[in-house]
Amino acid sequence: MENKTKIMYWITMIRILKPKFSIKLYLFVILQCILIFVPNLQLILTQKIGDILPQSIAGGDYEDMIILLAIQAGAMLGLQLLHATIKVIDIQLKSQYKCYLEEKLHTKLSKVKIPLLERAETHNQISTLYRVIQELGFPLLKNLINFIQTILTLLVMLYIMRNIHWGVIAIIVVVSFVNVLAVQKYIKKQMDIYREISEPERKAKYFSGLFVDKEIVNEIRMFRIAKLILSKWKLLLIDIENKQMNLAKRQEYLYAGIQIITHILQFFMFLILIFFTHFTIGTYMLVSQGILQLQTTARDLVDSIKNIQEITGYLPSYFCVMQLEEEDGEQSDSNQHFHNLNKEIRLVDVSYKYENANTYALHKVNLSIKSQEKVAIVGHNGSGKTTLVKCILGLYDNYIGEIYYDDISLRRYSRDSIRQHISVLLQEFGKYPMTLEENIALDFRNDALDIPKDDVVDKKLFDALHVSDSDDFIRKLQTGIKTSLNPIYENGVDLSGGQWQKIGLARAYYKNADIVFLDEPTSAIDPLSEHRLFTGMLQHLSDKTAVILTHRLGICRWVDKIIVMENGSVIEMGTHQQLMQQGGRYCEMYQKQTTWYGETENILKKELVKQ
Ligand SMILES: Nc1ncnc2c1ncn2[C@@H]1O[C@H](COP(=O)(O)OP(=O)(O)O)[C@@H](O)[C@H]1O
Ligand SMILES: [Mg+2]
Structure with a gap:
């Protein structure tokens, strides 16, 4: 998929999604904006506490410390509440958008030209879309918002930590970059596999459905074909499972690899800290907490980039289905109204x-x-x-x-x-x-x-x-x-x-x-x-x-x-x-049918006479 097409898909999708549930959406954005500052506020407080700690201990005056600690506790409480509220809105919006998109999909399918619905390819596209549609609603907007939010949070964080050695920052950037690259490769493979298994999955569902299909259960028993159907279902399932297993293996090794690289780089990060920097207690506390928060935020950023890439991979399946030709489509000249048949x-x-x-x-x-x-x-x-x-x-x-x-x-x-x-x-x-x-x-x-x-x-x-x-x-x-x-x-x-x-x-x-x-x-x-x-x-x-x-x-x-x-x-x-x-074909068919009924009648009459 070309970059231009990707961007067009994103813009179109955002246009489709934005006007819906807008109040909740705006609230979500506002809360995310607050989220940029809360962790940073904590960092500043930590540094301040570290700085006044020696004087407080020396002078036995803990008043300022207690005030700062109270503010920090308040910020923690606020952060928890913020996360809880965001989570609730997230769940609500996810299900509302899923319903909205599925309704759009069903409306679309009710208008698609019938011959298109008789194609296996269309059915594969539809079942792939059903699998991913919930990711194309709110998660699409959420990841975009998260992406912007984490970048802003990171920038503010880096500003606060501008006194730390540049090597530490460089390592964090490299770790994030490795993550993004690896994940990108994985996601491409994942989409290929989703496409490959959509057909066997549809078939397997059909075969397993036969055991409860009331029109077929009797036949299955009478022809004793349960084993046959089971074996067909199993073959498909094995195929699906093998493919999924390959994907899972690839994911696990990839993530393990990323973890190993991250740990090695972190080791170097601590070496840099030990050999190249001088700490006050305040900066020490800032760095130790800052590194943790930086890592969390960098991971959030990588996650949102990963999700954005994943969603970009899913988008074509949405547009494939939504662009299927409709019966009274825009390009057709179907504007004449039928009233009644005169002739x-x-x-x-x-x-x-x-x-x-x-x-x-x-x-x-x-x-x-x-x-x-x-x-x-x-x-x-x-x-x-x-x-x-x-x-x-x-x-x-x-x-x-x-x-x-x-x-x-x-x-x-x-x-x-x-x-x-x-x-x-x-x-x-x-x-x-x-x-x-x-x-x-x-x-x-x-x-x-x-x-x-x-x-x-x-x-x-x-x-x-x-x-x-x-x-x-x-x-x-x-x-x-x-x-x-x-x-x-x-x-x-x-x-x-x-x-x-x-x-x-x-x-x-x-x-x-x-x-x-x-x-x-x-x-x-x-x-x-x-x-x-x-x-x-x-x-x-x-x-x-x-x-x-x-x-x-x-x-x-x-x-x-x-x-x-x-x-x-x-x-x-x-x-x-x-x-x-x-005396043509009709005559022949008609005579055969009447003779059949006539003969059957005669045979029945003879049988009755015998009795
Ligand atoms: N969806 C389809 N795809 C491919 N071939 C079809 C499809 N439906 C019907 N046919 C074929 O078209 C021919 C005419 O079918 P049909 O119109 O249903 O016949 P009738 O109603 O006279 O029994 C048959 O040979 C049938 O196999
Ligand atoms: Mg027919």
């Missing part, structure tokens, strides 16, 4: 390739979804359905080709305005540890779309529950819609996969937007419920634009248009009748 959503030659994939997940897709049209997109697993929808929703914006909402490119709309008008049930939907009611209503109550009164909210909620066929099982819950979901939390219950999917559907219905996307909404749902759901779905969606991605072809008979996808391309498009007449 159509149209895709022209849309292609999409995942970063680490060899082939295109979408290849030159052309299609249109007319306003209020019901469209089913069908196709095998991996044919590109979900990817297509993520592009249409603007979750992925690095597609090739164009997507138009009413003849205006999606890239020109503010994404927020589009999302406000779309309801979705994504294939991977959230199961939040909140109440059932909150899981459905989320934050839509505050949405600009509608801010209804409480009883209207309830009616909307119950309608959504009814259409998503959830009312039956919710009635059986002791606390109904107020039930906390997720058993990890107190009094929480868990739902089955199908029940959760119904909650996801209710969530999409509750939002009541004019455009609805449902990605495999019934994949976990039993056939009877599915029938009821499809009926409810068509009824709820009658005046809306709706796109349903599904393997279950039953609903296809009732939609306006079916789009068949294969290997990222659209291979057929039309109504059920048209596609059946064409």
Whole structure:
């Protein structure tokens, strides 16, 4: 990292931090300023006590001595109180700044472009940042303040001790310098190791998390793969530990080395004192205490320099993450507001390739979804359905080709305005540890779309529950819609996969937007419920634009248009009748599904007759 970049990072960071919690910060600075003078005041007092000591003993008059000693005791008391107060402010500010920076980070992450969040590199950067973020808040300011404070303290101290031999001062300077150099080398290595272990650490955390992941624990037992997972976790851990061990070894030897050099130099320092200086009792006391204080202050200075270097090493990880491109970033021209779909959503030659994939997940897709049209997109697993929808929703914006909402490119709309008008049930939907009611209503109550009164909210909620066929099982819950979901939390219950999917559907219905996307909404749902759901779905969606991605072809008979996808391309498009007449892939899939159901029905009937 260049020096210019380092300085820019520091200035930017100070700008971010300074306006926050300013009263406490100023108080901290004032107390640090007082701290410059207290140790020095003690030095002066010590010298004075030393100077009047012989006369006091000779004359038997201890009055001045007692006054000086009392002042010294007072200064000690003041110093203790000062340190305690500084410590308290330090703790408070550290946690407040940590919270402030983490909030900034989370806000940032909520805006970062989704494809960036799918990169391993981004995750490594984020986990490195989480590890060091607390050092970038108050410690950054504190070390800078400490650095200035210790330099000033040292200057005043050296002024008071200006009569001591220059050799002593030179040795202290050399010791400090050696410290700084050694530490600088260590810190560079430390940052390299932090970067190297961020990925294995993330992986190890994932593997150890599997043993309590409720969706996976059963599988682990049934496939008897606990040992396999344990061995994968252990390999990663050994790798991490080896690297950390190397770092620790390096630190210990380095510090031992520094200590040895310091002791040797100190020995020479005393030789200089013995052979080259003359003391009165006062100067003797000044020197012995002064050297101690000088050493402490020099060590504080070295510490703050060390910390500043450490923080400088951490800063790039903050800026790496904070500079990740945002969805509606400054450079994008996303200023158009979407209000409603009058005409159509149209895709022209849309292609999409995942970063680490060899082939295109979408290849030159052309299609249109007319306003209020019901469209089913069908196709095998991996044919590109979900990817297509993520592009249409603007979750992925690095597609090739164009997507138009009413003849205006999606890239020109503010994404927020589009999302406000779309309801979705994504294939991977959230199961939040909140109440059932909150899981459905989320934050839509505050949405600009509608801010209804409480009883209207309830009616909307119950309608959504009814259409998503959830009312039956919710009635059986002791606390109904107020039930906390997720058993990890107190009094929480868990739902089955199908029940959760119904909650996801209710969530999409509750939002009541004019455009609805449902990605495999019934994949976990039993056939009877599915029938009821499809009926409810068509009824709820009658005046809306709706796109349903599904393997279950039953609903296809009732939609306006079916789009068949294969290997990222659209291979057929039309109504059920048209596609059946064409006798292509859709016809084949449909016949296979109906034959399967038909055959199963026949077999079951025969079995029943036998009994
Ligand atoms: N995050 C991803 N990174 C790389 N490849 C992906 C990612 N998500 C999906 N794919 C690949 O893209 C293709 C299309 O996937 P997807 O759109 O999920 O299919 P579908 O929804 O039709 O089952 C698949 O080959 C899948 O392996
Ligand atoms: Mg999918």
